[in-house]
Amino acid sequence: MATQAPQPEVEQKQPDVIANTSEEAPVEEAYQLTVKLPSGKLGEIKILASPHEAIHDIKQSIMESPQTCAHSCFYLAFNGKRINDFMELGEVEGITTESELQLVEDNYTERDVRVHITRLRDLLGGPYKQNSAAIGIDPSISFLTAVTGEIDEEFLAEGDKKMEDIFSNEPIPEHAFTGVDVEAPSNLADFVPTTFQRTAPQCLKSISLSGWNPVSHSRRLAGDLLYLDVVTLENETLHITASTTGFFINSSTASEFNPRCRGANKRAHSLIRLLQTLSPQFASNFIKVQDFITQHHMLEVLPVNTYFPSHPWAVKSSEPTFDLARPAEPYLNFGADAVDSFRDWNDELQSHRELPKSNLQERVLRERLITKVQSEFTDAAVRGAMAVANGSVIPLNPLEPEESHMYVYNNIFFSKGNDGRGTFETLGANDAAHVATGKDLEGVKMLNSIDIDGLYTLGSVIVDYKGIRVVAQSIVPGIFRRQDENSIVYGSVDNGVTITADKTFHESIEQNVAKPLHLSEHALVDGQGESTKLFTSVETKGLLGADGRRYLLDLYRLNPVDIEFQESECKATDGGAPAYPHKMTLLRPELMSMYWEHMFRQWYKTKVDAIRKERSEAAGAVESAEKDDDKKDEKDAEKEQQTDVANKQQQEEEDFNIDVNEFQLTFNTDVFTTANQGENATIKEQEKVIRGASKFLNDEIIPTLVLDFASYAISPLDGDALTKAMHRRGINMRYLGKLAKLVSVSEDKRIHHIHALAIQEMIVRISKRLLRKYTATLDLEESRLCLSHYLNCLLGGAVNAKPQPVLPAGKNKNDYSWAHLTPQSLKKIMEDQVLTWFRYTLDDKDWSQLKPLPTLREVCIRAGMQLEARDYRFAAYTPEEVAANAAADAQLESMLSRQQNQQQKSSRKSNKKHQQAANSLATATATLRRKTTFIPEDILNIMPTVKQASTRSVFAEETFEAGKISLAQGERQLGLELLMESLTLHEQTYGFLHPETSKCYATLGMIYHHGEDRETALDLQRKAVIAAERTLGVDHPETVHHYLNLGLFEHAAGRSKLALRYLRHALYYWDLLFGPGHPDSATADNNAGVMLQSLRDYKTSTQFFKRACATQENIFGKDHVLTASGYHVLAKAYTLLGDFNEALSAERLAYGVFEKKLGKDDHRTKESDAWLKELTSNALLTAQRAQEQQQLQDQQSPLEKVKQHANNAKSEAIKGELPIDQVLQYINNGTSGSSSRKTGKKSNQKRR
Known part of the structure; x- marks a missing residue:
């Protein structure tokens, strides 16, 4: 650009x-x-x-x-x-x-005028202009500018920091943690930063379309295009004509039309220039608006076009603003004919897929266009699905049952995600159908990822809204026309009664689908006993569209059945868990890929071992013959043997000519299903393969994941991160209970947080399932009542054990199943459902460790709720609070009663007093204490949750991975070049605002940071933060990690106060995500401590080091080296603070562990020993001096005592404010070695 x-x-x-x-x-x-x-x-x-x-x-x-x-x-x-x-x-x-x-x-056209007016409205609205078409509150918002604030520190390049800065006499500067209670939990009311400014300075009172529109035919001939009404801040109403040559003030009024221009100085080519000449306040405030916009990073202002925007789950309520032009925005954006301009989504998608891809430029253009149209299709599908769920779209088949209704809206086909036609009756009915829709989308994603040629998939989106699952698909040409012959030319539409297999289709699937997915060709027997060979499942359909393209539909069985789970869990057992609700228990594609690679490695190893054995035997025979025939001295024999070994190894490397094509392992997706495949040895062998994959998941993959958790190779912060970690390893979420059991049995404190996270995730998933059931038949008003009552039962039981639901007027509890919920009954339902769906038994300990805020966050995100960002009470009231609240409530109720009586007695003439009484009544009512944690008014919006089959740029990802591999191998320049090329490809394909682009920014930022190019590192990391905030969410784990790294980068650049702002912001969301006790939080706390030490705030830094030690001790135990390292750092912090007794205690703990675990010769043990000796001698010296001082004070006059006390205070201050190495010098020599200072705790220290 x-x-x-x-x-x-x-x-x-x-x-x-x-x-x-x-x-x-x-x-x-x-x-x-x-x-x-x-x-x-x-x-x-x-x-x-x-x-x-x-x-x-x-x-x-x-x-x-x-x-x-x-x-x-x-x-x-x-x-x-x-x-x-x-x-x-x-x-x-x-x-x-x-x-x-x-x-x-x-010259302007009508479209140019609309664009000009829309751009002006966007400018006046600022970067966070209210979007009337948005489906949620605060879409794709970013807080980076608000958190950054005003920067009052200089940027320092490497080596610019001078040693004399350490001995500053300045007071401790104010920073983000000044006066903050480090141990206090995060308050949800602070979710939106107080420095966040949403609205730009006002330039106009209003700008709207005039009532004199549309332009008459005669005036069009005169050049008029549009009429506007503008009210300036000076309260002047301007009637403006937009013409082909520009804008001018006409002579019309609200009651009389007069198109003539008022004067020569009332005309300009640009509306902005015209308003600047007519309204001084507009001219001055427009400059302020521009400054307000330019204060924000470019990526904060750009629209999110290639990814579904994020919406925060906690938002601040805001009052609506009056804007006459807002209802006309669809016309201003799209023109009068927008309603009739339906897009052919399917043709656009498939045409872009058919674009050439012979070189890099063509591939990038093709992928960019596909990404863009898929994003636009998703946006249209979401709006259409909401209209369907709200009953605003007439079905194509209104006479059939509602479950079977089909819809077409905006050229998109919609259907409900349930078993309306009985297809899954034997597999679990609606539960199976719900799963099948997700698996179908997964199948579309798989085929899109391998970029098949000659075969096409539909644009697909799944939208869950108000408990209703709506499936949106692009329309295949000719699908609704009656044809003489069936358009399904591959697979079966009647559960195997008739099966077809078009030859061209079959060959195309073999080349483009079966090979990359390792699908097996297998024979199926139809209702007439005839055998037909297919690669895909019999339920997968191949359709020949009217456009001549070949489409693959119903892709939910691209992966085989998890037979081990199905056989053990899909039937009820005596005294055990009930039968699993459905039989759509399929293996994940990631697992099938891992299993194929696992079997290939075993096969390859077997081949290599066989070849080595054969060569070893042959070499042994030759060596034996040589010993018999040729007698050589021992030295020559030894040399020859060494040469033979070297040659043998080299020969092995060169001569292992193993043809990998000999390895054959394919998967039959129809085994263990109702499909009729006959009985033969091949089927038995294929069943054995699928069973092997199922055992591989249970015996290898799941235990390995637990080991990865224990080694911190993976450390998820929330349920979404845990889900992704399991899915990447091919583990279905039905194994969440098994994972929790394995973690619990291990009794390893290092993964206790995983157990808590797994419990939370099971409860959240069951909550989503229950809310889907309760809200499916409710309208929006009733849904809000249901959601607030459910949250009270789930999380507010300590505040009110028997919350009463708020019901619509004229309704009672018997009208709604959810109205009968209580905290106790919901707990019982939850335990039964967790046992059914996850095969895990919740106990009281599991409930006690449930964290309210993280659970609330997860439930809101999964159910699509946007909640008022305020502090909700989850803990029970103490007896003292109950008594105080009762007295306050009685006083308020008495006041309300008096005001109501006065209001009734007041005469009609006393309007002013009547209004004051009404206002007081409203204020008093608002201050009444809540009887429950949540009320319906806390639910500010209900949003859809969206799943889409988005494509990925394979070339950009391959280049990115190649760059990381090169860096890992030490080839920094090549790795950096590849990563920079990958970044360019990401920006060109996905745009600047996309999660994948954000990852690329962050990776490159870290590389530049380590390469000491701080300015570039900071620029890239800011982009990573904004892209993550606007696409993933402001409190997403990746966003939090990006903020933490941005803080580290700023600290390295000498801006520690700014760095602490970022760290405080990240730690706030960290607490909302997980709460205390996560292993990675110790690292974040240590980083905060180091930054605070650089600002000489040793007291606050020590609090962070103490919290880090507590986390490490809780997870690893006292006898772990990491815990000892934490105490060693804490000892240094106490030393800088001047608290030598605490420093000595911490260092003793550290030394004991180091000596026991590492031995006396380890450098960490030696360093700790040196500190321990110095601190011990200093403690003795301090005690001796204190005794002498006391004796001296007993003999001194009162005035001398005061002077001596001042000197002692100065000495102690000096000890507390020196760097670590100089503190040691002070302890050794009994002198500071530097001039005295006026205030304590104010010098810097070396960075650790």
């Missing part, structure tokens, strides 16, 4: 880095262009652009610049000739790297 501002260092370096990669052409010189402006104070601007950049992209950058944002309808000219907007800059004839372009104002 062209730009007027200097680019961040990473972007400037990027062409140089990519220039060395294999596929890219040499980088051409950038164009430094001058653009002459038509009028105004600013005569020209400078543009930096690439020769391959399109002219319309350069125009867009001009429109987005604060200096030239008033221009939207113009063209660029070179040497007086208009340049085509779709040309590349380098294609313009005669242009050079330092040419001059002219910005020429163009």
